[in-house]
């Protein structure tokens with residue numbers, strides 16, 4: 001069972017049910033690796049608005065989307081067409097389309113000169129005209145909510161609530177719109193909306209249009225379908241937080257096979273500053289968060305794959 005968390009209770013330490021909720025978060029984070037969260041600060045209306053904006057973008061003719069094709073960049077900003085990402089080397093590249101945007105360094109930031117791929121400039125399409133403000137507004141809300149959730153997760157796994165606080169001032173956050181058309185007639189057993197994978201970073205805050213499709217791998221084998229209506233979120237965890245917390249938080253494999261209906265989902269991959277040491281707490285090792293992200297991006301985005 002994936003725990004269903006009331007965000008208002010989780011975020012209020014004075015609430016009588018708070019400790020019980022922390023316990024459920026602990027189970028979700030350290031056992032299953034998935035939670036669902038409702039009654040949080042992002043409304044169903046906000047989610048409908050952002051999903052509708054992505055939908056209007058994805059339905060544009062290919063020439064319009066080509067203008068912001070991430071394959072023309074050395075980063076992961078803009079549109080990724082079908083087959084632009086291969087998350088499982090044993091499966092074919094995914095048939096989904098994506099639109100990615102991320103943290104924007106401000107104009108005076110000295111890091112700009114370093115041209116780091118995970119802080120690359122965003123690419124915005126001309127159409128839909130309201131796309132940028134809608135996505136930007138949702139991005140800000142989703143980052144704030146994710147940071148609040150991480151505080152609670154830190155407490156739930158026995159760390160100080162402030163454990164993550166100073167590590168997300170320049171988050172390598174990536175907001176993605178996923179567009180899954182209905183499962184193509186040519187699709188084989190090796191074709192997926194998104195093939196089996198674990199997310200790469202810390203916390204993923206996923207909004208969906210309510211259409212089923214996401215499946216989470218059970219430890220003993222088999223798959224659990226997870227759905228969340230608009231305004232309710234699926235939370236899962238990536239590889240980085242798993243090794244950072246010595247396995248107290250789990251990165252669980254998941255996938256979307258796809259079915260007869262199209263589907264949209266909007267994950268925020270919320271990751272720390274690039275120079276955060278994410279080596280297992282207490283290990284004395286150093287693993288830079290940016291290095292892990294860059295490695296995984298170059299393994300999975302087809303246009304960034306290292307050749308040879």
Ligand SMILES: O=C(O)CCC(=O)C(=O)O
Pocket residue numbers: 176178194199206208213214254255256264265267
């Ligand atoms: O569409 C979904 O429900 C999941 C998407 C996903 O796993 C991802 O984008 O990493």
Ligand SMILES: [Fe+2]
Pocket residue numbers: 197198199254
């Ligand atoms: Fe994922």
